[in-house]
Amino acid sequence: MVVSSSVPVNFKQVNIITYLATRFTYLSQETWLDLVEQQRITCNGLVCQSATLVSQGDIVTCDLPDFAPPPVNLAYxxxxxxxxxxxxxxxxxxxxxxxxxxxxxxxxxxxxxxxxxxxxxxxxxxxxxxxxxxxxxxxxxxxxxxxxxxxxxxxxxxxxxxxxxxxxxxxxxxxxxxxxxxxxxxxxxxxxxxxxxxxxxxxxxxxxxxxxxxxxxxxxxxxxxxxxxxxxxxxxxxxxxxxxxxxxxxxxxxxxxxxxxxxxxxxxxxxxxxxxxxxxxxxxxxxxxxxxxxxxxxxxxxxxxxxxxxxxx
Missing domain, CATH: 3.30.2350.10 (Pseudouridine synthase)
Incomplete structure (x- = not known):
């Protein structure tokens, strides 16, 4: 599953791992690092490294693996x-x-x-x-x-x-x-x-x-x-x-x-x-x-x- 996000104004020259773990808290920092190392994360079309920095307006794209649905309370x-x-x-x-x-x-x-x-x-x-x-x-x-x-x-x-x-x-x-x-x-x-x-x-x-x-x-x-x-x-x-x-x-x-x-x-x-x-x-x-x-x-x-x-x- 491929998803993209535009880096908002409050992120300026922030490490890609920090950005992902801070903004998208449904995955841990370690998981985001693994995805970067697997070359599944790009910034403005370029493959990210663990030292990549991102700023406002950058387009970060993630090729996420398929996830098993997390446990949720369906007792509605x-x-x-x-x-x-x-x-x-x-x-x-x-x-x-x-x-x-x-x-x-x-x-x-x-x-x-x-x-x-x-x-x-x-x-x-x-x-x-x-x-x-x-x-x-x-x-x-x-x-x-x-x-x-x-x-x-x-x-x-x-x-x-x-x-x-x-x-x-x-x-x-x-x-x-x-x-x-x-x-x-x-x-x-x-x-x-x-x-x-x-x-x-x-x-x-x-x-x-x-x-x-x-x-x-x-x-x-x-x-x-x-x-x-x-x-x-x-x-x-x-x-x-x-x-x-x-x-x-x-x-x-x-x-x-x-x-x-x-x-x-x-x-x-x-x-x-x-x-x-x-x-x-x-x-x-x-x-x-x-x-x-x-x-x-x-x-x-x-x-x-x-x-x-x-x-x-």
Whole structure:
């Protein structure tokens, strides 16, 4: 399988191995080195050596070997279904769609090709991060996807999330109005952060305190008004209450990249292996029936167990 990438602006005269291992963390540094030594990596059409340097704008192409699909959590459930639409309760640890080694290990592929019966025309309406659980909408035809997509774009869809966070907010409810964009200067390509000026997009989230969990954690209900990448995770980290288990927003770049190689639980994760964030409810106007439609997904076991552990402290 041949894949290509354009080196982004934050990489300047960086060793090819460092670039690949930093940007594409699904393979270890040792594996990337092996692929370079096998002459399976090129930069601007030239075969790379282990000492090759890359910079912004270079085109890096990788002839990747075929991978066995990685183990993923396929314990999703269909919580709503009609002739136009599916409502899915997605577990943490399952990508909604993907490429590379996850090309067959994701929700949309499984719905189209592995589910019985298959949903051959399944199309994602919205997305959740791989390690966020909860409601996902999947259209069964292009017109439904288009109409529901308009509602999301116009901020007409009501979403409610539940999260376990570090610390207890001083106010029982509040609004976080901070622009979100690509974290400037970060070595981690997926990291977002609060970005003022160019590069930042308007992002607004409301929160309510459901209950303190012991003296050092809290259970929050969250209402994102906009839908920026990692919005809730960034907003909560920015106000000093990062989500429990969120490795990306509780670690610096180097620590996170090291953690990605092993993905071992650490004490700050409180026994959970992902961010404790769940989309519990999505409400919208059904694009075909024009009726108000509410789809709910109960809290998963790992979050219920986390809440119980923290309450007992």
């Amino acid at each position: 459930s269909i919580v709503y279904e009609d002739r136009w639409l599916l409502g899915i309760n997605k577990p943490g640890g399952l990508r909604v769609h993907s490429k590379g080694k996850f090309v067959t290990a994701n929700l949309i592929y499984h719905l189209r090709y592995e589910h019985e019966p298959p949903y051959a025309e399944a199309r994602l309406v919205n997305r959740l991060d791989a390690d966020t659980s909860g409601v996902i909408l999947v259209a069964r035809d292009e017109e439904t996807r288009r109409l529901l997509g308009q509602q999301f774009a116009e901020q007409l869809v009501h979403k409610e999330y539940v999260a376990v966070v570090n610390g207890i907010p001083a106010k029982e409810e509040g609004t976080i109005d901070l622009p979100v964009g690509r974290a400037q200067g970060s070595k981690v390509k997926q990291r977002q952060w609060v970005v003022e000026g160019d590069g930042g997009k308007t992002a607004v989230s409301h929160y309510q305190l459901i209950a303190p969990l012991g003296s050092q954690h809290a259970l929050l209900r969250l209402f994102p008004k906009s839908g920026r990448t990692h919005q809730l995770r960034v907003h909560l980290a920015a106000i000093g209450h990062p989500i429990v288990g969120d490795a990306l927003y509780t670690m610096d770049d180097d620590t996170f990249l090291d953690w990605c190689q092993q993905r071992q639980p650490i004490p700050s994760m409180q026994g959970i292996t992902r961010q404790a964030l769940h989309c519990q409810l999505t409400r919208f106007t059904h694009p075909m029936t024009r009726q108000l439609c509410t789809i709910e997904a109960p809290l998963p076991d790992d979050m219920n167990q986390l809440i119980a552990r923290l309450q007992a402290k």
